[in-house]
Amino acid sequence: MENNAPTAWPSSQGGHVVPPSGPCGYNKSRGVHKALDARKVKTPPLTTPWTYEAGTNPWPQYPRPQLERPQWQSLNGIWTYQNASSIDAVNSPPYNQTLPNEVLIPSCLESSLSGIQGEYTIYSWLATSFSVPTTWTGNRVLLNFAAVDYEATVFVNGRNATFHRGGYFAFTVDVTDHLRANGTNELLVFVHDPTDSDPYVIPIGKQTLHPLHTFYTPCSGIWQSVWIESAPSSYITQLDIAAGMDGQVNATVSSFGNASASVQIAVIDRKTNRTVATHNGASNVQCTFSVPSVSLWSPDSPTLYDITVSLGDDEVSSYTGFRTIARGEVNGIERPLLNGEFIFQFGTLDQGFWPDGIYLPPNRDAMVYDLQTLKKLGFNMLRKHIKVEPALYYQACDEMGILIFQDMPSLRPFQQRTLDNCTIVTILPDAAQQDEFTRQLELLVVQQRHFPSIVTYIVYNEGWGQLTNYYPEFGLTDLVKQLDPTRLVDSTSGWYDHGAGDFSDNHHYANPQCGSPFYSIQSSPYDPSRIGIQGEFGGIGQNVSIEHLWNVQEAIDTINQTYEIDTTIEAWNYRGHRLLGELLDQVKMYSCSGGIWTQTTDVEGEVNGLLTYDRRVLRPDVAQWQADIQSLYTAASSRVNASMPAGNGRL
Structure with a gap:
């Protein structure tokens, strides 16, 4: 080509x-x-x-x-x-x-x-x-x-x-x-x-x-x-800022060199560059203040406010978005709520791999291109799949209005080892390794809780590294909610679901089983006491010529392991339309509140991306996908009781 x-x-x-x-x-x-x-x-x-x-x-x-x-x-x-x-x-x-x-x-x-x-x-x-x-x-x-x-x-x-x-x-x-x-x-x-x-x-x-x-x-x-x-000798080490739909700001300014230094916080309207609120407080303690008449952050209107914080001679800049994430019952169904309203959350499984940079794209333009492609197609969310991105990635999602389900990177996924007695066992963490996983989960939440776009944390994916002699997801969910009570937790995305967290999350390929009265042995049945979501589905693949493939023979040899191979781009788009139609039925008939399509891009031997791994071929018929995705939002909106009071919900 x-x-x-x-x-x-x-x-x-x-x-x-x-x-x-x-x-x-x-x-x-x-x-x-x-x-x-x-x-x-x-x-x-x-x-x-x-x-x-x-x-x-x-x-x-x-x-x-x-x-x-x-x-x-x-x-x-x-x-x-x-x-x-x-x-x-x-x-x-x-x-x-x-x-x-x-x-x-x-x-x-x-x-x-x-x-x-x-x-x-x-x-x-x-x-x-x-x-x-x-x-x-x-x-x-x-x-x-x-x-x-x-x-x-x-x-x-x-x-x-x-x-x-x-x-x-x-x-x-x-x-x-x-x-x-x-x-x-x-x-x-x-x-x-x-x-x-x-x-x-x-x-x-x-x-x-x-x-x-x-x-x-x-x-x-x-x-x-x-x-x-x-x-300076006394300086700011960390900012924790949470801003709700009611205009209330909860802020903690951590510092070094002075345990209780005076701090000044200013909130600035980014559009007008006008200071709309100020607050004086002390470092290392939480302070609360209100900003009047705020514009809310959402995928359709990702309004951000700039923030400056001063502590003595140290001044730093930051930003926030005013929004509230909760869950609540809408017409008898548990739903995720953004700013008091049920919005159907639909995105892709986004793994963030690059053929030239592996974990890091060559530059910001490359990084933003993936996000712009998702927005163009109509997605309002992505699941950042068992990887953590650079902070600039989350800033871009904040600015573009993309909701994020943030995974905790998993431990060794269902790998096995052979013991001296020839017994084959699944590799799981010992007590010290589980403690380290817990410590790093805490780091994830503490370092990511500043970004308005992150709405949900995912602790475990498909049982990878999930201990079976007890149910650690309950304690880990409590830890996450203690560290960040402003977001939801999907404790187990797929497979070993024992009832922890806010979501009843189904994985199934290729067709969805979202909040429905049917399921497969790969996932647990829908639990109506929690939010029904399709944590993974789709995964349909379409092979391409060698100039768009990861040219490593071992990877090429695995292409036929893709969940489904469609031999033409027309067939691929037809199958996508049918699978999105099934999800639409489940939104209309059952309790489906969101879905995650596999996946944003091909990765090495996988050819089931919306984009090829080199980002040079876009598979979707754009108009078709835009219409199908909009139909999901419209169907979900039609099920909302317009008289539901704003803010109804709980974390």
Whole structure:
């Protein structure tokens, strides 16, 4: 096929090649940037339109939009790398040495964008150097990592600065006392990422060292942004802001250096840049205040308000959206409520894998393209499937009005090991591993609860890592609701449902069984005391030519394991129409409150995406899908009692 995409997005016919949005469209004539040549980018099994747009200053945006400081410096770019032989290598750091390989940060070491495209990169050294601006003199210097998979030991100028465990979560360390008074500072990071190697049982989601049909190439190393920033001696460490449909704001400003410092909070109308409310309080205690006549956040009207918070000489910026998430009975059926109203929530299973970047797209334009495609088709929600994205992803969903069901990355999914007595057992966490899973679930909620778009947390997917000798989902659900009482919890999406949480969640391929009086052995029967939702369905596939496939033979050999293969794009669209029609019947006749279609894009050997893995072919007949999805919303709306009082519901 031609490398240059057409200039217009197809308005109706499915299966057309589509261009990316924004200024970074794929164009063969642009070639590879000279800077990229210098670090010898590896050729991936499949490119996207953005593969050669990453440059040597990747992801230049401030990485943490919910707590942004004005004085900061990105450390993204070309670092150096070398493989290490064992965990003991951490005891012999290669200080003042030039590591032999160049690597792009942030990136997965297994990705082509990294310049490494490694395999079994379990132990790694990564290094760079940085200078602190002279204008920061007298302030603290904070070093931030948005995510390192899986364990990171950080050295600054030959001193151990910190250790962090958890491949999806951000961490910060004050490195002021490790810095040289003048000149360049050496930053070394030792990364240990066992993925699913024995005896480790850790949150990995769909990553595996041995890719097969529904489990994919892993991501190791510094895969999200790194930056330094300047802060005064007393500074803000965390903002927790929840804003409801009644205009009430609950805010906690956590601080370092002064246990009860005075804080000032200002709420600013983003459209007019006018301050609409201010509040004075103290750090490290929750404060409550009201904003009059707020415009509410919803998928149809994703209104956001900017926020500034001051603590002494420290001032940070943030934002929020006023909305309330609850559940309540509507015409005798348990429903999810947004701002007091039942809105049918329909989205895709979104796994967030990329052929060139694995866990991280080449740039923001690529990331936003997937979201724009979903909005164009009419989806108002997505399920972020057992992965946590960079904060900029959730900011984009906040701004575009996309509801998010956020999964906790799962432990090893139904893998088995053979014991010395030849008994084959399913790998499940021991007590210490379960405690670590719980700790990281807590990190997930604490770090994600700022984003208005997140409406539901999912604890377990299809029993993966879910203990069977007791029902841990009850305690974990209580933990999540304690940490964030403003959202719903889908305790078990599919399979081993014992009654915990807010949802009765069915998985079934290809056709749905949503809130219905029929079910299969793969899911529990619908429980009318909770919200009925189709947590996964669809999954129909359509094979494409090799230029749109993950060109790895082991993956190609598994294509026929797709739930259903439709041999033409017309058949694929016909089947999609019929399956969405079945879901429509269940919305009209039964108790279906939402659905999740598998999936946004193809991934490696899976060919059941709305988009191919390279994002160059869109399968849906756009007009057909828009009409079918709108029919779901219309049917759900017709079942709502218009006289139901606003705000009726409970968490």
